[in-house]
Amino acid sequence: MRDGINTAKRGLPSVALVTEDFWPQGNFTANSLGMPQVPRVKLPHPLAGTGQEHLRAVAKTMVPFIVEQLKND
């Protein structure tokens, strides 16, 4: 979330990717850094260690949501 906000503050289109378990923390960070509306997409949790096949499947599923967020940026 912090990376997404820092990127956005540089004027670059950005979408923060946040897994489900860390979604509240992402919201907290966005509020704390003064960009509560920063675009973000919720990913399933966990992702780390779940295997290449699963990661590719998640990525494929999430691309349209990320693109959608970028369009709204």
Added chain:
Amino acid sequence: MTELMQAKDESAALEAMHSAGMTDGLPVVIPTPDRVAGMVLASGQDADMQLGVMGPAGGVATIEKVAVAAVMAGCLTEHLPVVIAAVQAVLQDEFDLAQMQSTTHCTAPLIIVNGPGRLSCGPIASGFGALGPGHRANASIGRALRLCMINIGGAKAGESDMALLGHPGKFTYCLAEDEEHSPFAPMHQDLGYAIDETVVTVIGAEAPHSVIYSGDADDPQDAQKLLEVLAIGLANMATNNAVLTGGGAVVVLNPEHAKILADAGLDRAAILQRLFELTEYPTERLGYFAAGFASRIKDDTYRCFRSPQDILLLMAGGSGLYSMVMPSWCAGAHQNRYVSQRVELDLYCEIPGLGDA
């Protein structure tokens, strides 16, 4: 009855209690007669009922004295059944409380709560930061036991409690198992209790040691590697478990690590068996670090645990890369066994308006 102290107001009372060494160093709720009476009433038991003798001072742990500690710790009345059970647990001979209170080792009673009382007596946290600040029941219940150990058991740092440094869990050290999300049977069920019973399991334990493992579902050795790093944390050559041997220890799996093991077809018994096997070391290795301890062992290899059941395994905490292990002291007449105690919820009485006292 407990002897009464006098003070002109609560601020003076707090200073008097600090000066008398009755606190853990933090402010306490002043245990006024009314507050203590309310807590005793909620216990559903007689004030002078004796739970046992608490060493090393040999103080008698009555319901009233436990209630005093519970008030001081900031407990709500619904926390009390767990506090009483934790006191009963550490008073069992197998726990070696008097020796544990006196040792130079850093050991503190870790209270693990299973069963429906996790909710009705709390809620007692089992997720993110369950052993950290911000969870009232966890903080108050563990603190109440510590205040009993100070004021009934007589533990004073450098005088009767000779822990060289101690550890922060000596303020409070209490969590629940995350039974709802665990792929394994609740721990108390595997310890022989019914699933609908509420049980505290208490073990004298070191502070939590983090075990990092980043799983890889594509690796056929995923579960094996996780077990190996858990075993390293549990009983490496810097632990009493590897040097003194024969004691207990705790493994707190995070949800991801629990899933890795469950997906590999391992239940609690199988995991404990593997950890038991993986904590077998060459005696020569022990001899390099601790020749005196190694001289007791005649075989070429030795096991850190006497049986797989000496290790407690539960799932708690948030999801991520880190599980926790807690080695133990492994000394005392019973080598610092863990003890389980049923929580008597039927005796508890809800007292309307008590919070206003």
